[in-house]
Amino acid sequence: MSGFKTHLTGGVVSGAGLSALSLVSFDFNMIQASSIFILGAFGGILPDLDSDSGKPLALIFGILSVLIPTLLLHRITDSKIISPEFLVCYFVSGYIIINYLICGLIKKLTIHRGIMHSIPFAILSGEIGYLLFISSGPNISEMVGLSVFAGCMVHLILDELNSISFKFGLIPVWKSSFGTALKIKSGNLFATLFVYCLIFSATAIIFLR
Ligand SMILES: [Zn+2]
Numbered sequence: 323m324s325g326f327k328t329h330l331t332g333g334v335v336s337g338a339g340l341s342a343l344s345l346v347s348f349d350f351n352m353i354q355a356s357s358i359f360i361l362g363a364f365g366g367i368l369p370d371l372d373s374d375s376g377k378p379l380a381l382i383f384g385i386l387s388v389l390i391p392t393l394l395l396h397r398i399t400d401s402k403i404i405s406p407e408f409l410v411c412y413f414v415s416g417y418i419i420i421n422y423l424i425c426g427l428i429k430k431l432t433i434h435r436g437i438m439h440s441i442p443f444a445i446l447s448g449e450i451g452y453l454l455f456i457s458s459g460p461n462i463s464e465m466v467g468l469s470v471f472a473g474c475m476v477h478l479i480l481d482e483l484n485s486i487s488f489k490f491g492l493i494p495v496w497k498s499s500f501g502t503a504l505k506i507k508s509g510n511l512f513a514t515l516f517v518y519c520l521i522f523s524a525t526a527i528i529f530l531r
Pocket residue numbers: 323324369370439477481
């Protein structure tokens with residue numbers, strides 16, 4: 323398994339590349355390009371959502387528990403009822419639900435190098451990124467989706483590269499972990515079907531909305 327810093331660096335590099343591409347291709351402003359960069363870097367550590375402990379999980383859930391309630395705020399309520407007391411209840415309950423309940427559930431239900439280390443999970447993450455930014459317009463939501471997807475794919479590729487060592491510095495030797503990251507299904511049929519169903523639903527929402 324590649325380390326946290328390696329994955330973060332991979333995500334930062336792919337996020338920076340897509341951010342630069344968006345500045346050139348779509349004339350994004352710096353805030354928009356920065357969000358592409360940040361979400362690409364985040365994608366770089368996202369598959370380690372299935373690692374049960376340590377820095378990646380704490381960081382991923384810390385970010386998600388702030389980001390998701392913020393991105394959903396304008397969809398679940400109208401601005402007239404947004405008051406300080408509403409915001410306190412909304413963000414504190416969102417933080418507790420995501421950072422403790424959902425995090426605990428994911429720890430229980432997932433195994434390391436399971437379905438979250440797979441190409442379909444990278445696709446689903448990209449689609450969710452796209453959907454969360456849909457109100458910002460097609461160019462931004464497409465670039466966010468692409469950036470999250472690319473960050474996840476870089477993570478999977480780095481994990482696979484880390485599964486190859488060189489005997490005598492020359493002969494490639496495949497570790498037992500080889501093939502457990504860049505895959506299209508996990509050993510758990512239910513988890514695999516669940517993720518493919520989510521991809522199907524997200525794709526339907528994207529194209530039929
Ligand atoms: Zn990994």
